Amino acid sequence: MAEESVLSIEETNKIRISLGLKPLKVEPEAAPGADAPLPDEDDHTVEAQERRAYENWKKMQAEEEKKAKRQKLKEELAKEKNAAKRFQVLEGKGLADEDDGEEDALNWVKKQKKRQKKLAQKMAEELAARDEALAQEYTPDQLKDLRVAHDLQDIVEGRDGAILTLKDATIDELEEEGDELEDISLAEQERRDERLSLKKKKPGYNVHEQEDEDGKKSILFQYDEEIDGKKKKKFNLGDVLSVEEREQQRKELGEAAKVKIVNLDIPKAEVLADYIDPSEVKIKKVKKKKSKSTRRKRDDDDEGLFPAPAPAPETETPDADSMQVDGAPIPVAPRVQKRTFQDVSLVDDDDLQTALAQQRRAAVKKRKVLKPADLARKIREETEGATPGAEEAGVEEEVGLVIDETSEFVSRLRAPEEPVKRERPSVTNMDMSPEPEEDTEMQDATKEDSPEPEVQKAVETENKGGITTTGLEEEATLNRGIGATLNMLKQRGLLDDTEESQKANALLRDREKFKLDNRLRQLELEKKAKAQREHDRKTGKYDRMTAREREEQARLENKHRDQQESRDLAARFKNYKPDVKLVYKDEFGRDLSQKEAFKHLSHQFHGKGSGKAKTEKRLKKIEDEKKQLATSSLTSTQGLSTSMAATAKKAKQAGVRLM
Amino acid sequence: MIEVICNDRLGKKVRVKCDPNDTIGDLKKLVAAQTGTYASKIVLKKGHSIFKDHITLADYEVGNGSSIELYYS
Numbered sequence: 001m002a003e004e005s006v007l008s009i010e011e012t013n014k015i016r017i018s019l020g021l022k023p024l025k026v027e028p029e030a031a032p033g034a035d036a037p038l039p040d041e042d043d044h045t046v047e048a049q050e051r052r053a054y055e056n057w058k059k060m061q062a063e064e065e066k067k068a069k070r071q072k073l074k075e076e077l078a079k080e081k082n083a084a085k086r087f088q089v090l091e092g093k094g095l096a097d098e099d100d101g102e103e104d105a106l107n108w109v110k111k112q113k114k115r116q117k118k119l120a121q122k123m124a125e126e127l128a129a130r131d132e133a134l135a136q137e138y139t140p141d142q143l144k145d146l147r148v149a150h151d152l153q154d155i156v157e158g159r160d161g162a163i164l165t166l167k168d169a170t171i172d173e174l175e176e177e178g179d180e181l182e183d184i185s186l187a188e189q190e191r192r193d194e195r196l197s198l199k200k201k202k203p204g205y206n207v208h209e210q211e212d213e214d215g216k217k218s219i220l221f222q223y224d225e226e227i228d229g230k231k232k233k234k235f236n237l238g239d240v241l242s243v244e245e246r247e248q249q250r251k252e253l254g255e256a257a258k259v260k261i262v263n264l265d266i267p268k269a270e271v272l273a274d275y276i277d278p279s280e281v282k283i284k285k286v287k288k289k290k291s292k293s294t295r296r297k298r299d300d301d302d303e304g305l306f307p308a309p310a311p312a313p314e315t316e317t318p319d320a321d322s323m324q325v326d327g328a329p330i331p332v333a334p335r336v337q338k339r340t341f342q343d344v345s346l347v348d349d350d351d352l353q354t355a356l357a358q359q360r361r362a363a364v365k366k367r368k369v370l371k372p373a374d375l376a377r378k379i380r381e382e383t384e385g386a387t388p389g390a391e392e393a394g395v396e397e398e399v400g401l402v403i404d405e406t407s408e409f410v411s412r413l414r415a416p417e418e419p420v421k422r423e424r425p426s427v428t429n430m431d432m433s434p435e436p437e438e439d440t441e442m443q444d445a446t447k448e449d450s451p452e453p454e455v456q457k458a459v460e461t462e463n464k465g466g467i468t469t470t471g472l473e474e475e476a477t478l479n480r481g482i483g484a485t486l487n488m489l490k491q492r493g494l495l496d497d498t499e500e501s502q503k504a505n506a507l508l509r510d511r512e513k514f515k516l517d518n519r520l521r522q523l524e525l526e527k528k529a530k531a532q533r534e535h536d537r538k539t540g541k542y543d544r545m546t547a548r549e550r551e552e553q554a555r556l557e558n559k560h561r562d563q564q565e566s567r568d569l570a571a572r573f574k575n576y577k578p579d580v581k582l583v584y585k586d587e588f589g590r591d592l593s594q595k596e597a598f599k600h601l602s603h604q605f606h607g608k609g610s611g612k613a614k615t616e617k618r619l620k621k622i623e624d625e626k627k628q629l630a631t632s633s634l635t636s637t638q639g640l641s642t643s644m645a646a647t648a649k650k651a652k653q654a655g656v657r658l659m
Numbered sequence: 660m661i662e663v664i665c666n667d668r669l670g671k672k673v674r675v676k677c678d679p680n681d682t683i684g685d686l687k688k689l690v691a692a693q694t695g696t697y698a699s700k701i702v703l704k705k706g707h708s709i710f711k712d713h714i715t716l717a718d719y720e721v722g723n724g725s726s727i728e729l730y731y732s
Contacts (some may be wrong), residue, residue, distance in 0.1 A: 003672070012675075021685055021688075023676070045660075045679065
């Protein structure tokens with residue numbers, strides 16, 4: 001165990017001061033164990049705090065104790081008071097206490113008189129008040145504005161007057177309508193009538209029903225009650241004339257009616273005329289429609305000043321050839337010409353010409369909706385059907401799309417190839433049409449299978465059909481033989497006939513020829529060997545030899561022949577140029593590019609193909625290619641047709657199709 | 660004033676006089692001065708809890724004569 005290092009307080013304080021801390025308080029050791037607590041509040045030591053806390057606690061405890069004591073005292077006091085109250089003696093007279101004698105019988109009698117007097121007085125007062133109230137007059141004015149729930153007529157006609165009482169009503173009704181008077185018997189009767197009418201089930205529409213006094217009736221009036229509620233006959237007491245007055249009125253009216261004189265003369269019967277009196281006739285005037293002035297309003301003051309002569313004789317229709325217009329502007333005064341085109345405001349001649357040209361072009365464009373392919377077919381049909389003269393006429397009559405030499409020429413501007421193309425068939429189809437320069441072997445091969453004349457004819461027709469009278473090259477089809485097919489393929493740019501391909505073709509041909517040569521020579525040699533053997537056998541060369549010698553001889557000969565052959569071959573292989581090409585084809589027979597081939601091989605190697613999406617994409621691409629191959633060279637939807645574009649691309653020629 | 664015993668059980672045992680209101684940081688400085696080490700290298704522990712520098716001894720309830728484990732970081 002190490003020594004405990006201890007520093008004295010002074011040392012510690014030194015260190016503390018050097019560290020920037022508060023020095024420790026030096027506690028006086030003189031008062032150890034002294035209970036006297038330090039009174040200073042600044043002392044924040046734990047002990048001091050604890051001490052203070054204890055004091056506080058004690059103080060509080062004392063206070064609480066005091067409080068409890070006081071409470072107890074209070075309670076005791078209250079208890080004492082209650083007890084004192086309980087035992088307090090009630091004041092006043094008790095039942096058994098002696099009376100003073102003031103309520104004596106005699107006294108009571110005496111007082112009774114007084115009391116009676118008082119009562120009588122009171123009664124008299126009451127009676128007087130009542131009399132006073134009665135004395136006030138009860139006039140109809142007081143009943144004014146009171147409502148009665150019956151028709152006045154009913155009340156008057158009732159058997160013996162009516163006893164009106166306040167109507168029985170709910171509070172709501174009272175608030176809405178106020179007090180009403182009614183006669184019970186009358187109300188009862190009304191209700192009865194109502195019920196009876198309901199029982200009768202009258203139809204809503206009554207032909208004989210009278211109209212209102214106004215002469216009009218509301219539509220479907222039978223439902224008015226249901227919609228608006230019942231209309232009640234009511235009158236206010238003050239508003240109506242009294243019965244006597246009414247009687248008076250009626251009498252007066254009756255007298256007035258009596259006074260009226262009636263003329264008894266029979267009026268003359270008028271003869272009805274057959275015709276309506278002209279004065280009665282109302283003629284409906286038909287309003288004349290203001291015809292719009294057909295004259296065009298002149299918007300130019302200018303024109304007013306110089307009234308134009310009748311529209312200048314137009315030498316030209318707007319459909320006329322634009323070339324002509326461009327070349328020879330019409331000699332008509334330009335101003336007049338200007339007026340004839342209302343919708344275009346033109347400044348000078350050049351503008352006019354351009355505008356004209358634009359219009360024409362637009363017109364032509366509109367007409368040119370026909371598809372070129374359709375047109376071509378049409379034309380072909382015509383050429384087949386009609387005589388040349390008629391055809392020409394037809395062509396002249398044709399107004400829509402005009403395909404003449406110039407336009408065709410323009411559309412075929414990429415044509416430097418064309419003559420070559422036309423010669424082509426004879427070159428590429430040499431197996432079909434033998435020519436003196438060709439190899440003999442090839443000739444042999446072709447001669448064996450030659451539907452020659454037919455093919456040639458086909459080619460000829462193809463060539464002939466190449467340019468029709470319209471100048472339009474006919475669309476090549478597959479139905480006329482191999483030549484035509486090849487031609488078509490070439491036309492569409494599916495067969496490439498560039499120099500390279502030609503070279504390649506030549507090479508291929510050479511190789512084929514070489515192979516054939518070889519085989520033929522071999523056959524020849526074999527034949528020769530056979531002949532030799534035959535000859536030997538016949539001459540009996542082998543007869544003299546033993547079997548062994550014979551064998552030996554044969555072997556020697558064979559060896560010799562082989563040697564000869566190989567020497568021959570070596571000689572011939574000198575000018576053999578192998579053309580090595582690695583070609584990969586996919587399952588559709590398409591040529592695979594290097595990349596694709598690698599991919600294919602890789603897939604095969606790893607035994608894992610591309611996913612669904614990629615496969616689909618590839619298949620789509622292939623299909624698209626096929627479609628593109630199938631499109632005609634003439635059907636073009638936009639710009640250069642795809643196949644022609646492909647051709648141009650292959651030939652590395654830029655071009656625009658003008659059609 | 661209280662006295663705290665700091666022991667590293669490797670040969671150093673220090674009795675440090677300090678105030679309950681001192682922070683642990685102050686105590687560390689005192690211990691460093693007394694033992695001759697750097698205050699920043701001292702770690703004071705009690706049980707598994709490491710004392711933090713800005714908290715006072717009173718808050719950690721370190722009283723007179725209580726012992727603190729002394730480690731070095």
